[in-house]
Amino acid sequence: AGNPERYTEELKNAGLTVFHVVPSLGAAKKAVACGVDGLVVEGGEGGGFKNPREVASMVLLPLVRSQVDVPIIAAGGFVDGRSMAAAFALGAEGVQMGTRMVSAVESPVHENWKNAVIQAKETDTVFLNRHASPALRALRTKKTSRLEYDTETNAMTEFGTALDLYFGGDMEASIALSGQVCGRIDAVRPVAEIIAEVRDQFFQEIGRLAADYLP
Template sequence: MDNRITRMLGVQYPIVQAPMGWIARSRLASAVSNAGGLGIIETSSGQLDEVRAEIGKMRELTDKPFGVNIAQAFVRDPDIVRFVIDQGVKFVTTSAGDPRKYCEALKGAGLTVFHVVPSLQAALKAIEAGVDGLVVEGGEGGGFKNPREVALMVLLPLIASKVDVPIIAAGGMLDGRTMAAAFALGAEGIQMGTRMVSAAESPVHQNWKDAIVAAAETDTVFLNRFGPGPALRALRTEKTTRMEKDPPPDGPMKEFGNALDLYFGGDMEASIALSGQVAGRIDSVRPVADILRDTIEEFEAVTADLGQRYGRA
């Protein structure tokens, strides 16, 4: 495919893997890059020494482009910009914070910068800061969210009508059909999160993958809408159901203290399993290469079919 996203990122397909804490490491990200998309290495775990090592592993596992995310709310290192620049990557996404904080320094070092936005106001602020593009994230997606969430079906065309930078759509992205819908609404690329958590190359415990496969479309909860701290969308478990009905007065963040027991130990009640509503459409664990190949093939088939059925002669 040839559009602004593939040209800016240097990839074959405009499909980006979400930068999920502890999960978006070399094993998963290299599989995405090798399959023609763009793998992203996370920093939201705050473990920058481990992140540095993972970036080194990326260079052993792939010769294709990849990027790094700076999750501003979770990375307190004042030298994070220098850290990212020193890794030699050319693409970075910034999220969970003010786009003005790092954009100028990153772009000054020659990096392409996209900022993750959950609202039109945030998008316009990012454009004013000088970003090269946007990741527009709908409220149906998993992870940390704006407490006033907006579905991608509303948010994406709204932002696309107000800006002229390339947009990557995030939230509910799973396959070629959702990719075609996102492109119809103004995107030029998509970001997959929950689909990648459940992929064969994802490092998370099989229990988490099985929970995604078993989930119905109603099996996520939206937590902490009224604070303090960020809101988030997660899989419905006994723990998150209790938290939905009786929110912790000091917010949900301390529940991530045992995150690794869930992520890699498989105890689904040990922490919070972040997930989007699209879990309800995932019915199997599949290799990344198959996911990307089938997504592109279905995208092409869907767009061609729409053109034949509804296009003018």
């Protein structure tokens, strides 16, 4: 994320493969022009720091795919093999699952955060700071609900003490970043189990589509 002009050349000269996170077609074109090897195309459903003019993955992925010729990893709204199959249909070669992995067994964040994710509904995130920068999507808490429609306050000034949230479990100490897929996560599970299930369901879904719709 950020300005691809800043480090892309230096990183590639060091022998690294560079994938740049982009929230819009304009940002994607700029990153490709700077020589990145690929893109992480992140829709507005995703958690974390966002473009204040967010675009859903369903719109953004095929739009970027139609105008760039580098590998794409889809982010924002992807949580299982079914959504992975959708991402591939929209032009991606892989998916990034941030919220799913934050709530995995191996994730170092506090159990209170993981439990908040699995208890959340699909409507239990808030989009903050649309009027400022950076915007961000987070779990709904007392703090984030208070900030949701506050156009006078930059939410970053209220970010608080992240360590007390991440490792202390105080859900009001900071802002717990999360994507809308929290509403589709119902258990804290090991990473290996998640990956295996995503893989198997992905192949099942593309097989089902082929069987149902190919002549």
